[in-house]
Amino acid sequence: MPNANKNKISSPFSKTNQHDQKYKTILSAASELFNVQGTRGTTLSQIADKLNLTKTSLYYYVKTKEELTHQCYLNTCIEMQAIVDKSLSCDGSAIDKLDALFRLNFECWNDIIKGNRGHLAGLTEIASLSTPHQEEISAHYRHFVIQVKDLINAGIEDGSMQAIHPGKAANAIWGNIFWLPVWLFSVEESERESAYQQWLTIIKFGLNNTPEKFEFKAISFDDEHMAPTGFDRSEQNRKKQEAFLRVGSSFFNHKGFKGTSLDELAKSLGVTKGAFYYHIKNKEDLLIKCIERTFNVEQSVLSDTMSMDINAIDKLAFAARKMFSIQLGEQGPLIRYATMWSLPADKRKEMEVIASQVRDLFGDMIRAGIADKTIKEVNLLVAENIIAGAIESIPDMAIAPNEIDLVKGSIDFFDIFFNGIATIQRG
Template sequence: MEETAIEQTAEAADPGTSTKRFRAKRDAILAAAAEAINEQSAKGMTFADVARRVGLNTTSVTYYFKRKEDLAAACFEQTLERLQAMLDESLAEATPRDRVARYLALNFERLAAIQRGEETAFAILSDLRAMEEPVLGRLMTGWREVFRKTRSLWGTATTRAQTDLFGARAHVLLENTFWLPIWLVRYEPDQFARVEERLMDVFAHGIAAPKARWDPELIDLAHDEPEPGREAFLLAATRLINELGYRGASVQRIASQLNVTKGSFYHHLDAKDDLVLACYKRSLDTIADAQHLADERGGSQWDRLSGTIATLLDVQFSERGPLLRTTALSGLPAEGRREMVDRSNRIARRYAGTISDGVAEASIRAVDPLIAAQALMALQNAAFDMRKWAGTMPRDRAIAYYASTIVFGLFDDRVLNT
């Protein structure tokens, strides 16, 4: 039912404007906006769409939020507040492992409640950096506090190496919980407890066999450029889309970074949707090439898996990277998005196959292959965000620290001694 002018006036007359009805309607608008952001990105979300989702008119929505940017910012702030509340509850536990287990459990509880219709999803943070100042500064301060609290799940670091390792663990934990809604839908709700247990097993003990060593051999991914300039164009576009989101990375910005005209863009691609699909295909081709070449090279399944992981992290941390984040798919037409998600799923299944074969030959620990594969997908997908972190140390150390989070688990310090 649409809100009337009389109702608006009555609420405005309330000195606190925090009546139950006001809060309930504001919360409904935030929930609808979060849903729109998750489907279309923050820049793609419109007042008209949000109003339609909650049965209001556009004017009624502007009563609560004057500008679309204010609504998007409120959604992101709500996400950050919820994350901090879950982290605060987790920090009350006695040990790092108990804290991580509690944080994971809270995420599963939240997703189960969403499945039952008792809660609504909060806005994903992939578009946060595309916001403008002064809102961006406020949101980034909130994000840094979320990251700091997550890192503190492991206690206080006593050395710089520990600080670096705890930072990698915090990032991988957060990204895995952000990735959960993407693949958890493949399981029935009554299986959530089992999935949580298996994922926590990967977090606690990793995927490597007990005597496995981290000594990967990088794979040579060098290949001839199919079209002069196209690779550089896709690389620049990938970096900007990862940083600013699909809608934040305009054609003009991409062209400006390469110091070319917008006309050059249309020489390479017909439309912006084609650009994102080409960037995503380039990234998925890179991952698939690494997997294929690792199999061609042979060795144990652990050798193949560790070589693939190390090579892809090297790509993410180097100038020849990065790979496009899957969050860039929001805003794409459904058909193109479905095609890329299907390809991504095939890559995850190949990881699962390698893990399953490794379990059989005892070079990889007995884990749930499908769940461990999704943990690896989250790890490699989000490594782009850790480029500055990786740049503060030798590349091989950055790769070892970051990979150790899933390879040896979130509580094994052996990588500090390598």
């Protein structure tokens, strides 16, 4: 467990602190702005203005934006841990406790959307924190995964859950929990309960529409190089830029925008700064190109998969697994969607439109699966975001990528979304 004895973490918002309530208000306001504008696009002055405070008053509670970001993330972890603890204390089987975990998370974010509780910061920019703070928040996240992994093992033992890979399923589940607010905000209040029930049903019982267990096809991923398109360069320069973008994506994924140094990046590639700047204008230009590369790769995978002569559910499974193999294989990494929060607001909106278009391609596969009756009748928005949330969480897997069998690992990771986690009578 991370450095928090049952979450009694020493912090400015502990119950023994006389400024607890005011500090929580600051955390809520800051979290809301961070979620909308990103930490890079949010200033302490904006947070002070939102609270009708002077900057001097705000500095009484927090000295730097990095400190405030860390406290917002720590607050989210404390709230999430309280939800986990409450879920695990529920009566019933392991699947009942997992149900409670899903329900409490939904109610939490739904209440935030309705304005009934303070905002929580989405853990989208952990890499922007200092190394000690990164390690602390990451330790909390790993503990969440371990607790759900243990719950899945208990579910397999008591017969309420299927014999799936506990570690990979736990990562996939938390990826979807933290992705929940990304799409739930776009759902009308009157439709949120229905959308949640769809989300829950897919995770528990899967997308597969046949009475038999869905079997993943034996397909090799060692095929064509999924090189990005859209860059008017010679082949030699294209390969060099591809290397820049892959290494840049790795740096941004692990160190964030603020922590990524172009000097360090150039050194890791064994090139001079002059050679680096021949391909990249500045750090923001590199981030944009890394995001564009990811979109191009994903669109290429999805378009190619759509043309395959197989059932729609097999196409969906292949595309998802291909993303897994790229992210953790030699062609990766792809950059995390969360890095878009480091862009200026106008550019981020532009990138979010493209990200939505990529998710819609998954929706097209799901729609085709409903039509050919290989996929259940499901809400397309919910289903495509379940796959997107899983893909976004792939880099969080605790196992080192070079220790993963990409073919088997991709099956273990996505099995829950095709066959579900709950034990049900088939046939």
